[in-house]
Amino acid sequence: MVDTLFDRPKRGERALLVHINFNQENYAADTSEFYDLAQAAGAEILSVITGSRYRADPHCFIGQGKVEEIQQEIATQQIELILFNHTLSPSQERNLEKMLQCRVLDRSGLILDIFAQRAHSYEGKLQVELAQLQHLSTRLVRGWTHLERQKGGIGLRGPGETQLETDRRLLADRIKQLHKRLQKVRQQRIQSRRGRKKAALPTVSLVGYTNAGKSTLFNHLTNAKTYAADQLFATLDPTLRALQLDADLKIILADTVGFIRHLPHELVAAFHATLQETAEADLLLHVIDGHSEEKYAQIEEVQAVLAQIGADEITIIEVINKVDLSQKMPSVEYFDNRQNIVARVALSAQTGDGLTLLKVAIQKMLSQNSIKRWVFIPVNQAQWRAKCYAKAKVLNEVIDEQGNYQLYVEFQTILYEKWIQQDIFLNFVQEQYL
Numbered sequence: 001m002v003d004t005l006f007d008r009p010k011r012g013e014r015a016l017l018v019h020i021n022f023n024q025e026n027y028a029a030d031t032s033e034f035y036d037l038a039q040a041a042g043a044e045i046l047s048v049i050t051g052s053r054y055r056a057d058p059h060c061f062i063g064q065g066k067v068e069e070i071q072q073e074i075a076t077q078q079i080e081l082i083l084f085n086h087t088l089s090p091s092q093e094r095n096l097e098k099m100l101q102c103r104v105l106d107r108s109g110l111i112l113d114i115f116a117q118r119a120h121s122y123e124g125k126l127q128v129e130l131a132q133l134q135h136l137s138t139r140l141v142r143g144w145t146h147l148e149r150q151k152g153g154i155g156l157r158g159p160g161e162t163q164l165e166t167d168r169r170l171l172a173d174r175i176k177q178l179h180k181r182l183q184k185v186r187q188q189r190i191q192s193r194r195g196r197k198k199a200a201l202p203t204v205s206l207v208g209y210t211n212a213g214k215s216t217l218f219n220h221l222t223n224a225k226t227y228a229a230d231q232l233f234a235t236l237d238p239t240l241r242a243l244q245l246d247a248d249l250k251i252i253l254a255d256t257v258g259f260i261r262h263l264p265h266e267l268v269a270a271f272h273a274t275l276q277e278t279a280e281a282d283l284l285l286h287v288i289d290g291h292s293e294e295k296y297a298q299i300e301e302v303q304a305v306l307a308q309i310g311a312d313e314i315t316i317i318e319v320i321n322k323v324d325l326s327q328k329m330p331s332v333e334y335f336d337n338r339q340n341i342v343a344r345v346a347l348s349a350q351t352g353d354g355l356t357l358l359k360v361a362i363q364k365m366l367s368q369n370s371i372k373r374w375v376f377i378p379v380n381q382a383q384w385r386a387k388c389y390a391k392a393k394v395l396n397e398v399i400d401e402q403g404n405y406q407l408y409v410e411f412q413t414i415l416y417e418k419w420i421q422q423d424i425f426l427n428f429v430q431e432q433y434l
Contacts, residue, residue, distance in 0.1 A: 208287035210258030330354025
């Protein structure tokens with residue numbers, strides 16, 4: 001028998017799901033979320049296979065018994081696609097496809113496919129393609145029988161290169177090209193942020209777990225028509241709108257992509273430019289599905305991603321959404337008895353109940369979560385000037401004859417308190433202009 005791989009089908013939507021329990025705390029929630037992910041990708045789910053193991057099999061991830069069980073399901077149900085709720089190594093995917101004679105996709109590949117379907121903007125399509133190619137670059141040897149063929153024949157003999165090497169080279173060229181295009185988009189976003197800072201327009205960014213209700217809340221606040229649906233990753237492309245909170249305060253509200261457990265690192269890297277909108281916001285609204293039984297685990301996941309993108313120093317208001325499903329009333333909670341610092345607001349984005357409370361909370365936090373200081377930075381400490389421009393809002397700058405910098409800076413309170421603990425920065429801070 002010749003050891004060649006099957007011809008890969010163009011499409012495979014009759015799917016079987018595989019989820020193995022490795023003593024996970026959130027096993028049931030992960031299984032339910034995985035089912036929703038498969039549906040969001042458009043799969044017709046015909047069967048779900050579960051099991052328990054102490055550790056993954058290095059050869060094919062699951063044991064021989066599970067392989068045989070899946071083979072029976074493939075024959076009975078005419079399965080076209082096997083979806084694993086785990087990260088598989090390239091060799092594990094290749095070995096499973098050889099044994100099952102069926103296309104295999106892991107969790108990362110599934111999420112990337114959903115993102116590819118939902119990306120509509122030029123930037124979003126570039127980001128998703130980059131993430132897909134980076135994911136594919138380690139998996140070129142699976143599934144195509146032509147990749148190992150050497151060039152040959154009359155007039156073609158010689159060192160040449162294998163088809164696999166050609167594909168890798170073309171893939172590397174395309175990734176390099178995408179990086180260049182995304183760099184241009186990143187520069188455009190930087191210019192836009194600079195324009196908003198000059199106009200003194202604070203940016204408030206909506207963040208949260210996917211399907212928590214961010215887009216619904218965004219639409220209610222701004223009267224926008226962003227697509228919103230009860231499904232994972234209903235919207236992908238970021239949207240920014242101006243919002244007039246009162247006669248004196250106008251803000252930019254940003255709706256961003258939702259987070260999820262085990263978000264592929266390729267996506268986090270590719271979406272760096274988009275996520276930078278969150279990392280440089282003046283205030284974050286962390287939208288939480290208050291009706292979900294997994295809300296605490298989801299909160300931890302969002303906090304982990306915020307730390308990963310450098311947004312964990314920004315002031316956050318927790319927005320407990322979907323109080324209408326729990327038959328609770330909208331409310332506001334504070335960190336202190338003086339009711340100066342808002343901790344969380346409970347509301348319903350669907351009905352609009354509690355939106356006024358949220359607007360008042362945003363006004364209160366934006367007026368109290370910043371500190372303005374003159375900062376004297378010696379010429380040999382110019383990296384601190386760059387940090388001020390990157391992490392804070394520079395309102396004025398004067399350079400003396402020696403090249404030293406006098407900056408009038410508006411800091412986020414949490415950032416200022418963190419920096420002031422460093423002796424070198426403490427020496428820079430002045431009460432007034434020198």
